[in-house]
Amino acid sequence: MKTTARRIARCFPVFFTSKRKRTRRIVALFFTLLFLGIYFVLAQFEQTGLIGLKMSNTRTFASENSFSWDSVLDALEHTEEGDFLRYDKGKTKGKQTHDKLKVIVLLHSHNDPGYKYTYDQYYFNKTKHVLSLAVEKLMKYQDMTFIWTDTCFLDRIWKELSDEMKANLKYLVKTGRFEISLGAWVSADECVTHYYSYIDQLIEGYSWIRQHFDVFPNVSFNMDQFGTSSSIHYIRRKVGIRHSVYNHIHKGTKVFFRKNRLLEFNLKQSLINNMDSFVHVEPFDDLGFKGSCGPSAKICSKLALTKTTLSFDKSLPRNATSMDFAEQLVSQIRLKSEMYLHNVLFLPVGDDLVYITSQEWDNQYKNLKKLMQYINDKSKWKIDIQFGTLSQYFRELEKVASKSVKQFPTVSGDLFPYTRGPKYWSGYFTTRQFVKRLGRELQESVRATEMLIAFTIPNTIERIQPISNKV
Structure with missing residues (x-):
């Protein structure tokens, strides 16, 4: 039991020391984990382009970076009046x-x-x-x-x-x-x-x-x-x-x-x-x-x-x-x-x-x-x-x-x-649904007619040409 306890103490020394030292180590561990978390979050944001969008060096951003439209929308802020930046x-x-x-x-x-x-x-x-x-x-x-x-x-x-x-x-x-x-x-x-x-x-x-x-x-x-x-x-x-x-x-x-x-x-x-x-x-x-x-x-x-x-x-x-x-x-x-x-x-x-x-x-x-x-x-x-x-x-x-x-x-x-x-x-996107549906139905009819004409005219020409040659 004593051997096991010593091994655990070596792995987690912060919990098996004096009260003052233990408090300091808990605080240090907390900030270490916090900074690691922030690092990984920033790394993820950088991949999506958000960090590049907020860079103060705008000339570098404008000349060297590519970004998506969605990342711009994500980076926007609203004013208290509900409007965008004036x-x-x-x-x-x-x-x-x-x-x-x-x-x-x-x-x-x-x-x-x-x-x-x-x-x-x-x-x-x-x-x-x-x-x-x-x-x-x-x-x-x-x-x-x-x-x-x-x-x-x-x-x-x-x-x-x-x-x-x-x-x-x-x-x-x-x-x-x-x-x-x-x-x-x-x-x-x-x-x-x-x-x-x-x-x-x-x-x-x-x-x-x-x-x-x-x-x-x-x-x-x-x-x-x-x-x-x-x-x-x-x-x-x-x-x-x-x-x-x-x-x-x-x-x-x-x-x-x-x-x-x-x-x-x-x-x-x-x-x-x-x-x-x-x-x-x-x-x-x-x-x-x-x-x-x-x-x-x-x-x-x-x-x-x-x-x-x-x-x-x-x-x-x-x-x-x-x-x-x-x-x-x-x-x-x-x-x-x-x-x-x-x-x-x-x-x-x-x-x-x-x-x-x-x-x-x-x-x-x-x-x-x-x-x-x-x-x-x-x-x-x-x-x-x-x-x-x-x-x-x-x-x-x-x-x-x-x-x-x-x-x-x-x-x-x-x-x-x-x-x-x-x-x-x-x-x-959602209004005037019946008008939009009518437009799609007419579009289908026009397309079908065009395809019919495209297939019909060449065949008609092929049939007319032998007749004209005989005449």
Whole structure:
């Protein structure tokens, strides 16, 4: 018994010593186990990417790490009001001063094929005027650019254009100044849409564009889709889309991304290598003027220059307002540029259903030209701002990236759900079930019909040819 007791005492000496020593050893053992537990937990978190997301050295994280979308969501924190980190609490870490900025301005007008009104109501009241004037004004102003997304509206107006207008539109598309985004029949939802429906409307849009313009779009401008998925980007890469712009993503994630300069990244396919696509995220929530140039919606909303006249003649005191606006705009552009890793900046100038009248187009162009000229002439501001296309922006970005040691991060996963403030826009997973079911049933019928035609036509041709040879 004594031998056994001695062996046990050797194994657990902390329990067989004096009271004071025993207490010290118990405390030491407790902290040892505690630190070991923390070590293993941190090691596990590091594997999942959470530690990398919270690193203070954001430049290292941005240039060297890959992470998943889910790990970003796990790392987010809510405020007491239930909202996500606000801009004033999520300013970009560290000071990053770019040399001369290159700012590319691109006009756009967001037109839904169906929302509060029907497709025909939107077309006749709004979209028809936007498109016809776009062709007219781009031919008049030789450096202005414009981007369009929904092919269904192009098909509609094409039937009404004169031969001269058709030739002008073809010329503008060929030269890239009238840029077609994605080329799909509509800007489809990217969350609950079945993959076949998405592919079907891509085929419809691409066939029309190839037939009428003989081009293939290579960029995607997605200002109003509520998130995106890696599956959709796989389909897009298959049809030649390598670069995409998004605005509506999870608000907390967007705040985290702009704080850590992660607003541009490679979206990685989880199952297929070498099929990554490059994603640019606009840092602020509004798809229009308010969210275009920087964090101040009040200043950026003044970029809607359709009902005003800017003047920078120093001899007139009233023109001080224009000069003040230019200076405010430059400060906003600088703040926006600090959220990216480079000195090339994209500035979308547009909104829902804008540029409907000829006066809107003229005022917007003339005022922007004065504004850009004034900013470019101010050498101390170190900004080169001009009209350009989305494709041009990504080309400039590739040039800068090829000369820089910084590399864009790689993100995997689906960019869902979308939030606006503290509200999650995830109800579309479960609402309007009967409408969604009807859509799937119609999709099945369309697919069956297409397959029947595909099998029938070749057989019919084979039967007709012998008859025609005999005749």
